[in-house]
Amino acid sequence: MIVCTRNFCGAARSFVITIVDNSGREIIRLSRPYRCSTCCFPCCLQKLQVEAPPGTTIGFVKQNWHPCLPKFTILNEREEEVLKIHGPCVPCSCCADVNFELKSLDESSVIGRISKQWAGVVKEAFTDADNFGVQFPMDLDVKVKALVLGACFLQDFMFFEHTNTNK
Template structure:
């Protein structure tokens, strides 16, 4: 069981970014980190019945201590009948149950694909941190055969790009390596971080749909950018791996 960081307010001495006054201490805590782990909680009801439940995640530091908890808010009807299209809000709370971030998307009839990621099927997460303060959006992009996502700030300036592999597959038959989604600048010339879908072992990855990701970034990156990259992890989860799991469950590719 992961232990929470109970003394987040006492860890604020390390490397605060300029202009961070007024932010909750738990957000300021991000200033000193260069890596976080996002671990999806295993839902017993979903494992036993295949019923799509609300997703929950623990966000951990590299010591395995919980720094945030993420819970999905979505319609039961949409989860049952159109899980990939569902509108949702992900509420990010700290260890004091204070909501410090929010990622949201609207319901769409089209679930998005590599060929029309920027068209009518565009999937986008709006990022707020703290809640009510819009930081920007993470959107899918056209990419032909690879998962492609772009990160924009509040003024719609293109900040970062993520590219996934052609076949983001993991299985017990041999594809047990981590799946990397490099984070680059818009020119694709400079790599600034990475999102890795981690292999959690045969039983977890084969018999459940609980995913685990590792997000790395420069320690001196602004907290706003780190929050946007965290939003990109969740878009990767829903755009790539939730679709993959639902296709497998329905017998599709």
Template sequence: MSGPVQTQQPAQGNIGEQWMNMSGVPPGLDYLASLDQMIVKQRVELMELLTGCEMRNKYDVLNSVGQQCYFAEEESECCNRICCGPMREYVMHITDNTQQEVMRISHDFVCCVGCCWCATDSSCGYEVKIEAPVGNIIGYAKQQSSKWKPHIRVFDANRQPMYAIRGPCCWGCQNICCTDDIDFPITDLTEQNVLGRMFKRWAGCGREMFTDADTFGVTFPMDMAVTSKALLFGGLFLVDFLYYEQQKNNNN
């Protein structure tokens, strides 16, 4: 009589890849399929408030009704934060409620980036790389050239453009007299069809004046592909660092 059939378990390192192949959804991001909005709230760091020294950014990621769905924590060197400000090299680790890393957003230090007049697809533009799961690049978000308004494009893993994001010329004018959201509409490449928006919320007089703890969000169609939602979510951190991190550091 033959013995029981032996089945070989897949290697642990291939599980994420196999899940991607079967479902098309990166491991840990399947919850995004049920979302049409994500809110990102930066935590107030007491040490930064007391000393003025830039600490590693930490964020809570919430759904539209305020329920915790992910966490984000920056990994960077202290000297880079102090000397390079928002242009610093960093890795943003995105974890779920079980503390498993499901996504990674990274920015390499490049000298003299961020000028809206000089930014191009090949140089000078601020860029973040987005991985989900870790080690699998799903795309990029990069600053584009413009006269003065924020201009960002989202690319797939092959650097083919997918979405355009434009901001208002008054992106830095939010204050106690103007507390409306600052909108960054998300459009297709024709820039004629609005698909969603990124926005910065007024966090309150105390938080806005004395901390760099911003509140951001992104909306998108419920039926948008999960990978596309993840790319737009990653683009939020580009908006934060490029347009608001330096502004708050200057205030401090």
């Protein structure tokens, strides 16, 4: 089944990612069900659930419909809005980083960033490896930090997933 979803669903496939600590204990679980990932179907937008510890939902990352821009909302465990994320119109770039801005709820100020970092021509052309950077305020709630990390993984799958990868 995994081979079928990887080959036929590509970046839209469902996933569960576990993040473990140094002792191998699972501390965060990111879950995304299969969803159609096209702007023509605003009823099937992406939604990632974040659990920390596994079994305790701390929030969600929800894609917002927009005809041109990648937009997301970070929600707490009660599905109340916490932060907004705005990406560039074309979420790919040659020779430069691709930045998704973390914004306040009223979208008036940028408080951080998720960046897909440019790794150079050779690495970008011949490998599926990507480097990401996440910046947020030091005093941001630890649960929201985990949700921002989850948003980073979701954006990787949605915009930077290579079709021939075995992620």
